[in-house]
Amino acid sequence: MNHSTSPQNGPTPNDPQSPNEAQGHFHFNALTPDLIWFALSSIGIRAESGFLPLNSYENRVYQFSDEERVRYVVKFYRPQRWSDEQILEEHAFSDALVDADIPMATPLKINDQTLHHYQGYRFALFPSLGGRQFEVDNLDQLEQVGRYLGRIHRVGAEHPFAFRPTIGLEEYLYQPRALLHETQMIPSYLEHSFFHDLDALIQHIEAQWPADRASIRLHGDCHPGNILWRDGPLFVDLDDARNGLAVQDIWMLLSGERHEKITQLDTLLEAYQEFNDFDTNQLKLIEPLRGLRMVHYMAWLAKRWQDPAFPIAFPWFNEPKYWEGQVLAFKEQIANLEEAPLSLLPQW
Missing domain, CATH: 1.10.510.10 (Transferase(Phosphotransferase) domain 1)
Structure with missing residues (x-):
């Protein structure tokens, strides 16, 4: 997850000096289970299980099951970090990798969209894909x-x-x-x-x-x-x-x-x-x-x-x-x- 001995050209989505971010004005406290449920409901997904937080600090990522017991992962992006265009580039890259038969976790399309908005939050839905830990010494x-x-x-x-x-x-x-x-x-x-x-x-x-x-x-x-x-x-x-x-x-x-x-x-x-x-x-x-x-x-x-x-x-x-x-x-x-x-x- 920078500083300057060189001049800055104004804030960007990744700039530590971006408004609100640098001053600590934003946090995820408003992202309650109710808000998550309504956000998912807005795209036609009805969560039936509780939201299990997964290991992520930059964003907020939760695993859950819907009413048909299908497991999903929902990712809420940290506001003011990436623009919509930058997030969509991430999604397009993952789609291109999957199209090339490369095993990559990629967001699901719902209503032909991978990026969704609800009350100021942007989020994406992924299938829940388990696996063992990769053994780097293997x-x-x-x-x-x-x-x-x-x-x-x-x-x-x-x-x-x-x-x-x-x-x-x-x-x-x-x-x-x-x-x-x-x-x-x-x-x-x-x-x-x-x-x-x-x-x-x-x-x-x-x-x-x-x-x-x-x-x-x-x-x-x-x-x-x-x-x-x-x-x-x-x-x-x-x-x-x-x-x-x-x-x-x-x-x-x-x-x-x-x-x-x-x-x-x-x-x-x-x-x-x-x-x-x-x-x-x-x-x-x-x-x-x-x-x-x-x-x-x-x-x-x-x-x-x-x-x-x-x-x-x-x-x-x-x-x-x-x-x-x-x-x-x-x-x-x-x-x-x-x-x-x-x-x-x-x-x-």
Whole structure:
């Protein structure tokens, strides 16, 4: 889930300075079970079970059953984050992936619409699709994921998103830095070292960030939690879909020590390249992208802190120990950026 050493051009749907969002004026408290029931009823769905909240903080997602005992998932989008056009691009991308026989959770069409409105909320209805946890250390499963990622990126390369943003320094570094500078959450005794090391991290990333990038449509948040296993991978949650480089959907699947990551990377890309070419020059961006995600994540938590769900879910975020740990994390990430990038195993 940015800040500025560079000027901002005014608020966008993802801008931490957007009206009401930055000041914490919006929360989901008004999204009561009654409101959810009436919203579903407005599109002809009568919920009969209670609404079971699923793991989502940016939006609100609930599983329920209708009067015929069919299970669904309803997703209420956080207002002021995405525009209708941006949400519909997400839905169109998921439809295109399903049309290409890629297992992707995609919203249902009701009255020929996938995006619905009720009392200021926007929502979408999905079939309830269960599955086991994807085992990132299982190389057989990782190989199958690699094949599907190659196919996903072939579809994604057909044309870019027109309305969704592109992963870059403005949204993921500069805007987060500005927001963190304005927050009251960083202990005063840490401010100097925190921003000194953050700026050093930003400079290292800037030095490695490519000027020219061939961006495609991406899943954007392809971590193991967004892949279920049902005799093969099922990809879920395109909420963070953006334009970007293919390696963005690969690096978050790597874990463990360096030698383990290299083995995982080799498994992923060998399978990936059965269906799509991969520019290995992008591998040098794994650590810059990790740095972007690190800074963006802490700014996302700060931005959402006025939502009552966040202090409950992330109580450690407002403690000095967390911010002390981030100073250390900046130093460690700078060291990672100074190492040789990951590369594929030699082919004999």
